[in-house]
Amino acid sequence: MADVGDFVSRMLVVAAVCLLPAAPAFAAAPEGDGAEKLFTFRDQRITESSGLAVSPTHDGLYYTHNDSAAAPAFYAVDERGRTRATFQVRGAEARDWEAMAATKDPQTGRGVLWFADIGDNLDGAWPNVSVYKVMEPRTIADATLPAVRYRFRYADGARNAEGIMVHPRTGRLYVVSKEFSGSVYAAPKTLRSDRVNVLRKVGSAPLMATDAAYAPDGSSYVIRTYFSATLYRSSGETIGRVTMPELEQAESIAYTADGKSLLVGSEGPRSPVYRVPLPAAGTPTPSPVRAEEEPKATSSGTARADDAAGDGTGLSVSDVLIWLAAAVGAIGVITFLARRTR
Numbered sequence: 001m002a003d004v005g006d007f008v009s010r011m012l013v014v015a016a017v018c019l020l021p022a023a024p025a026f027a028a029a030p031e032g033d034g035a036e037k038l039f040t041f042r043d044q045r046i047t048e049s050s051g052l053a054v055s056p057t058h059d060g061l062y063y064t065h066n067d068s069a070a071a072p073a074f075y076a077v078d079e080r081g082r083t084r085a086t087f088q089v090r091g092a093e094a095r096d097w098e099a100m101a102a103t104k105d106p107q108t109g110r111g112v113l114w115f116a117d118i119g120d121n122l123d124g125a126w127p128n129v130s131v132y133k134v135m136e137p138r139t140i141a142d143a144t145l146p147a148v149r150y151r152f153r154y155a156d157g158a159r160n161a162e163g164i165m166v167h168p169r170t171g172r173l174y175v176v177s178k179e180f181s182g183s184v185y186a187a188p189k190t191l192r193s194d195r196v197n198v199l200r201k202v203g204s205a206p207l208m209a210t211d212a213a214y215a216p217d218g219s220s221y222v223i224r225t226y227f228s229a230t231l232y233r234s235s236g237e238t239i240g241r242v243t244m245p246e247l248e249q250a251e252s253i254a255y256t257a258d259g260k261s262l263l264v265g266s267e268g269p270r271s272p273v274y275r276v277p278l279p280a281a282g283t284p285t286p287s288p289v290r291a292e293e294e295p296k297a298t299s300s301g302t303a304r305a306d307d308a309a310g311d312g313t314g315l316s317v318s319d320v321l322i323w324l325a326a327a328v329g330a331i332g333v334i335t336f337l338a339r340r341t342r
Contacts, residue, residue, distance in 0.1 A: 031219025033275045035245045038263065039081035046083070048267045050162075051100030051211070052252035056111040057136060067267060068096040068119060072132075072147075076140050081273075087136075088144040089115065092132045092195070096120065098162040099211050099252070102136070103171065115147075116164040118175060120288060124158035128196050131164065131173065150198045154185060161185075163212035164203075165221055167294060176205045176212040176223055184190075184212075184223075184236075184295065189301070202295035203236045211253045213262075222262060226255040229262060231278075236295045245274045 003022045041049060041064070048067035055076070061084065067075040072092040076085040095120030103112045113136050118129040123128035132147040154173070163176030173187040182205030188197050205212075205223050220239065222229050227250070231239040244250060247266035254263045263274045 004143050007133065014055070015306055026141060035274050040272045041077065042081045042270070043075060043083040044269065045086075046077075046271075048266060049116070049265050050098050050251045051269050052254045052263060052265045052273065053100050053102035053113065054254055054257050055136065056257075057104050057138075058097065058105040058111075058140060059257075061103065061140065062263075062273070063100065063113065064265070065100060065115060066094075067099050067251075068094065070094050070097070072097075072115075074100070074113070074115065085140045087134075087137065089134060089147045090144050091149060092147045093117070093315045093320050094142050095126070095130075099164045100148045101164050101165045101166045101173075102254075103168050106171075112166075114159075114164060114166055114173065115341055116175070116288055118152075118161040118164065120158060120166065122159075129161070131175075139193060149194055150187075150191045151197050152187065152195050155198050155200045162210045163223060165212045165214045167218050168216055168236065169218045170294065172294060174202075174212070176209045178209050180207060182206060182209045186295065199209055203256050205298060206230050210251050213253050213254045216259045222253055222255070224250065224264065226250045229253060229264070229276075229312075234294055236338070242278065244276065247272070247274075276314070277292045299307045 044062060046066065047063045048070070050067040051065050053063045055063060056321050060079045062077045063074055064077060072089040072094040074087050074089070075083050076087070079086050092115070095117050096115050097115055099116040099259070101114040104110070105112055113134045115134065117132065117168045120126055120129065128151045131150050131152065133150065134147045136259040137143060137145060151210050159179060161175050161177045161179045163178070165174050165176070166172070172189060172257050173191070175181050175185045175187070177185065183201045184203040184205050185199035186202045187199055191197055206225050209223050210225060212221060214221045216236055220231055220233055223232050224244065227240045228244055231242065233239060242262065244264055248271065249267040250264065252265040256263060256275065257259070260278055261275055262278060264272060265273045265274060
């Protein structure tokens, strides 16, 4: 949702873009240099598209959902941006839905959709957060679908998050926090619906991450911010950054079915979805991915030294001081605007 917290976050990110260390570089793909608008959401009910996923079983179909203050529902949209079906989710609540993911059950071939109610702008307002698992409908027509609710808490304390990703081969779920120095958290290998599951830190994430996704073959994943996206190998090693098209409020990202491009979306009425082709360096094709190649947490719930290093976007003491100065400036601007509009 476009609230004061999001406004402050964006201002802080703008003020600190120059602090980002250089990642391995390859050709970016801004609009006009490879990126293309795939479609625009036509449905007037889609006003805050906060999650985006490609259907794992229906060709040319995409899913999205609104942000907070909306019903637990999602939309199936075609390549022209037309809503083909609206699905209500039974047994779920939409406190602050921020992301979704789509996978295919390796045993049955059924599509599986995951909806993340993980937003927490107060960084601790909720004792736990939830992710809902919904089996993808075989028929694309309006319906109400049952959900399985999985509750989670962070091993190192509550925090705000806007990204989830699910490994397409192992089924392991990951949450990416939205912080000045973000983190990737792994869920237990086996999820329990009868108790709270613990999320443990396994790696670092870019500043103020707004979404994440695994490549269809599990060989890489991407984490996006308001301005760019960072690609990683499945082990957590940084591949490089990709420039994103300019969007009103960049909130969502997904891989295309062939893994050769990224799909990126934004909140706002009639918001666009862009397709951003990946350079060859961004589409690794290693030998089949093994579960042990995924990032792992130590028994204490913190990342191993090599994972914690991540892409080097952690903040030094001097960086923190600059961030604090930027925060003071942002608060000053907000105060000024509030007084002008009273």
